[in-house]
Amino acid sequence: MSHSRPRVLIIGGGFGGLFCARRLSRADVDVTVLDRAAGHLFQPLLYQCATGKLSIGQISRPLREEFARHRNIRTLLGEAIELDPVARSVTALRPDETTFTVDYDVLVVAAGMRQSYLGNEQFAEWAPGMKTLDDALDIRQRLFTAFEIAETLPPGPERTSWLTFAVAGGGPTGVELAGQIREVATKTLAKEFHSIDPEEARVLLFDGGDRVLKTFAPALSLKANDTLRELGVELHFGVHVTDVRRDGITVTPKQGGPDQQFGTRTVLWTAGVEAVRFARHVAEVLGAETDRAGRITVGPDLTVAGHPEIFVIGDLAGREGLPGVAENAMQGGLHAASCIRRDLAGRPRRPYRYRDLGSAAYISHGHALLQVGPLRVSGYAGWVAWGLLHIAFLTGVSNRISTVATWLASIARTGRYHRAFMLGAGDRHDQRYTYSSWDLPEPAPEGN
Ligand SMILES: Cc1cc2nc3c(=O)[nH]c(=O)nc-3n(C[C@H](O)[C@H](O)[C@H](O)COP(=O)(O)OP(=O)(O)OC[C@H]3O[C@@H](n4cnc5c(N)ncnc54)[C@H](O)[C@@H]3O)c2cc1C
Numbered sequence: 001m002s003h004s005r006p007r008v009l010i011i012g013g014g015f016g017g018l019f020c021a022r023r024l025s026r027a028d029v030d031v032t033v034l035d036r037a038a039g040h041l042f043q044p045l046l047y048q049c050a051t052g053k054l055s056i057g058q059i060s061r062p063l064r065e066e067f068a069r070h071r072n073i074r075t076l077l078g079e080a081i082e083l084d085p086v087a088r089s090v091t092a093l094r095p096d097e098t099t100f101t102v103d104y105d106v107l108v109v110a111a112g113m114r115q116s117y118l119g120n121e122q123f124a125e126w127a128p129g130m131k132t133l134d135d136a137l138d139i140r141q142r143l144f145t146a147f148e149i150a151e152t153l154p155p156g157p158e159r160t161s162w163l164t165f166a167v168a169g170g171g172p173t174g175v176e177l178a179g180q181i182r183e184v185a186t187k188t189l190a191k192e193f194h195s196i197d198p199e200e201a202r203v204l205l206f207d208g209g210d211r212v213l214k215t216f217a218p219a220l221s222l223k224a225n226d227t228l229r230e231l232g233v234e235l236h237f238g239v240h241v242t243d244v245r246r247d248g249i250t251v252t253p254k255q256g257g258p259d260q261q262f263g264t265r266t267v268l269w270t271a272g273v274e275a276v277r278f279a280r281h282v283a284e285v286l287g288a289e290t291d292r293a294g295r296i297t298v299g300p301d302l303t304v305a306g307h308p309e310i311f312v313i314g315d316l317a318g319r320e321g322l323p324g325v326a327e328n329a330m331q332g333g334l335h336a337a338s339c340i341r342r343d344l345a346g347r348p349r350r351p352y353r354y355r356d357l358g359s360a361a362y363i364s365h366g367h368a369l370l371q372v373g374p375l376r377v378s379g380y381a382g383w384v385a386w387g388l389l390h391i392a393f394l395t396g397v398s399n400r401i402s403t404v405a406t407w408l409a410s411i412a413r414t415g416r417y418h419r420a421f422m423l424g425a426g427d428r429h430d431q432r433y434t435y436s437s438w439d440l441p442e443p444a445p446e447g448n
Contacts, residue, residue, distance in 0.1 A: 008030070011090065011110060012109070020337045107310045126245060128269065174270040179367075204264070205233050391404060
């Protein structure tokens with residue numbers, strides 16, 4: 001890499017960062033993609049990884065492999081923690097907690113959003129969100145361990161609470177998770193246990209609105225309601241989850257009325273998102289406006305006011321009419337790259353225009369929704385269209401082939417081939433059996 005060319009630093013190799021870097025692969029710039037994870041993650045299929053349908057390798061691709069053929073693009077593993085807009089540098093944390101600095105001429109912030117607990121951070125201890133590979137593996141562990149623990153318990157409230165799964169949030173992620181957990185219980189595990197009947201597992205979905213998937217046309221989301229009920233998911237609308245504990249949750253009706261308590265040992269949180277920490281720091285040092293979730297206000301070309309050299313794209317870009325979907329991130333990445341190329345050619349930048357290419361949501365085997373302009377598709381046709389769309393956008397040819405093969409195999413045998421989960425090692429303090437350790441006293445300090 002030469003150092004005489006403009007240096008473009010992209011923070012985040014998600015959908016926005018990936019598409020921006022790809023488009024710059026033949027431009028006369030040196031590109032650095034800095035990500036706190038080593039791979040690009042295909043978030044729309046995280047729930048299939050969490051529920052044992054796909055492996056982590058099938059939904060993520062090493063960024064290093066992705067850009068291996070592009071001599072002007074390098075990737076660095078590190079978490080951006082500090083921006084110095086005067087020196088035009090970003091400081092990042094290595095996994096061993098030492099730091100390094102990367103200089104830039106143009107900065108593209110594409111660091112995405114994280115799960116928000118809406119001011120109740122303490123819920124995170126008992127209710128993982130679903131944004132990262134770690135979350136997916138955590139959920140997989142909790143889900144399958146819950147059935148295992150239930151198998152060892154006598155009938156009664158304790159066993160019932162291990163067989164009760166609560167999902168907070170009726171957006172696409174909550175719906176996908178709830179549907180998949182019922183499928184795990186009624187298909188994958190149905191005949192594998194001797195003491196419990198996995199089909200008795202209760203899956204409770206809580207949402208503040210009056211239907212799931214509110215961003216879809218009402219007719220489609222009502223279909224989703226029906227499909228979930230047919231699957232056996234219990235829908236609770238007009239409520240907020242107001243407490244999450246080790247052994248249960250409290251739910252409060254929005255319109256008033258008494259709280260309800262549910263005994264459950266597995267709570268999954270999909271009810272909100274907020275900007276990642278670094279994005280809040282960026283807004284602060286640049287004096288940029290943000291919305292309540294921390295999205296950074298950007299101008300027509302997706303740059304921050306007063307900083308034509310700093311783009312904010314994808315989920316973090318705060319502007320009217322930009323949804324938090326992969327398509328907006330990809331288009332934003334291409335747009336930032338096009339502005340950089342135009343700058344190099346001495347041509348004026350164009351304003352960013354998001355083109356809505358439609359949305360799709362998976363509900364269960366044979367059921368998905370697809371909404372493209374006036375076109376509305378549900379049921380089996382929606383499911384096939386959903387599958388084709390996701391395969392088209394999955395990163396890496398080998399991931400596409402192996403995902404299609406896994407899907408075909410699981411359609412034929414209703415099996416899940418990636419159910420393996422880890423519980424840690426009982427003899428290592430940093431890796432204790434996470435489930436039982438919740439009930440164990442802290443280890444005695446060394447030397448006693
Ligand atoms: C479970 C789930 C399901 C979804 N399903 C769909 C769907 O079906 N259709 C759809 O269109 N959209 C879906 N989305 C939304 C879609 O995934 C996002 O809109 C999209 O990923 C946003 O892209 P992005 O580039 O802005 O951020 P991301 O793709 O989130 O990428 C951000 C990247 O930044 C990195 N990063 C974060 N902080 C730092 C830091 N400080 N330093 C360095 N790197 C950092 C992260 O590791 C990550 O790689 C889903 C999202 C989730 C979580």
